[in-house]
Amino acid sequence: MFPNDAACADFLFGLRYPSGFACPACGSTKAWPAGPLREMICDGGHRTSITAGTLMHRTRQPLQTWFHAAFLVSTLTPGISALQFQRQLGLTRYETAFQMLHKLRSGLVDPERTPLAVEVEVDELYVGGVEEGRPGRGALDKALVIGGVEVVRYEGKGKDGSLVEKMRAGRVRLNVIPDAAATTLVPWVQKNVAAGAKVVTDGNASYNRLGSLGYLHEQVLATHKGEKTGHYLPLVHLIVSNLKRWLMGTHKGAVLPKHLQAYLNEFTFRFNRRFWRGPAFTRALGLAVSAEAWPEYDTLYASGTEDGWEHPDTRLNADASR
Numbered sequence: 001m002f003p004n005d006a007a008c009a010d011f012l013f014g015l016r017y018p019s020g021f022a023c024p025a026c027g028s029t030k031a032w033p034a035g036p037l038r039e040m041i042c043d044g045g046h047r048t049s050i051t052a053g054t055l056m057h058r059t060r061q062p063l064q065t066w067f068h069a070a071f072l073v074s075t076l077t078p079g080i081s082a083l084q085f086q087r088q089l090g091l092t093r094y095e096t097a098f099q100m101l102h103k104l105r106s107g108l109v110d111p112e113r114t115p116l117a118v119e120v121e122v123d124e125l126y127v128g129g130v131e132e133g134r135p136g137r138g139a140l141d142k143a144l145v146i147g148g149v150e151v152v153r154y155e156g157k158g159k160d161g162s163l164v165e166k167m168r169a170g171r172v173r174l175n176v177i178p179d180a181a182a183t184t185l186v187p188w189v190q191k192n193v194a195a196g197a198k199v200v201t202d203g204n205a206s207y208n209r210l211g212s213l214g215y216l217h218e219q220v221l222a223t224h225k226g227e228k229t230g231h232y233l234p235l236v237h238l239i240v241s242n243l244k245r246w247l248m249g250t251h252k253g254a255v256l257p258k259h260l261q262a263y264l265n266e267f268t269f270r271f272n273r274r275f276w277r278g279p280a281f282t283r284a285l286g287l288a289v290s291a292e293a294w295p296e297y298d299t300l301y302a303s304g305t306e307d308g309w310e311h312p313d314t315r316l317n318a319d320a321s322r
């Protein structure tokens with residue numbers, strides 16, 4: 001998308017002035033690009049920098065370098081080092097890479113920074129081991145994993161076009177746990193789910209205290225043995241089955257319990273940021289950082305509802321969905 005600095009400047013311009021440029025000094029809409037692409041000059045002679053208020057203001061680095069850097073920071077894992085960063089961008093000075101990296105990171109938002117909230121499904125399941133059903137081995141390689149998934153309810157169009165309530169997964173948390181005792185499960189919920197949230201679990205008595213700890217606790221009871229999967233706690237089971245498929249497919253199931261948490265972390269990292277790549281990119285550049293100007297996690301999910309985010313501009317929308 002960004003073969004040169006002119007393309008970067010165009011993108012910036014479109015984001016900042018979606019309905020056309022107006023001079024901030026006199027309001028005039030008669031204006032022309034001036035100098036090296038980063039300035040507009042109006043018919044009253046006022047100069048306006050299109051990078052003002054962003055990380056790129058008054059920088060000597062090309063816009064393209066900043067865009068490349070923002071892409072790396074917002075799409076790769078946060079583990080990229082300043083040295084790797086310097087090499088990737090072809091920067092001569094390590095200090096420049098170090099400073100750019102820190103500036104860009106400061107603009108990012110971590111979707112995991114707050115506990116799961118509003119409505120959360122919680123369940124524990126066995127994960128890992130060799131192929132399920134293979135006798136003899138599996139059980140020893142399996143680990144008990146607790147999962148919490150935010151339930152996001154929103155209004156969408158049904159098959160006949162009428163409005164119906166739909167649900168989908170919000171953020172997720174996954175941890176290896178030693179057992180399914182109350183002394184393990186209850187503190188996990190307290191650490192990972194905000195007080196006051198509705199917590200939906202199965203009938204396991206270990207969860208019984210949640211109601212007295214400030215949660216709205218709802219237990220779903222299976223009427224027949226084995227009927228639970230899919231019908232109850234559908235989101236947490238969907239996520240765990242995706243996790244199992246990934247472990248079995250990509251990693252051939254060869255994940256030992258002692259390493260499982262690292263894989264859970266990787267899975268969680270990607271899952272919780274699946275809607276974040278586009279927003280993270282422009283946010284990393286220091287654009288549209290105010291709450292009014294950019295969708296937050298919850299409002300982005302609720303897009304299309306009364307409380308949801310309204311995309312102000314189709315171009316912004318298209319870029320954010322990438």
Ligand SMILES: [Zn+2]
Pocket residue numbers: 023024025026027028042043044045046
């Ligand atoms: Zn002016």
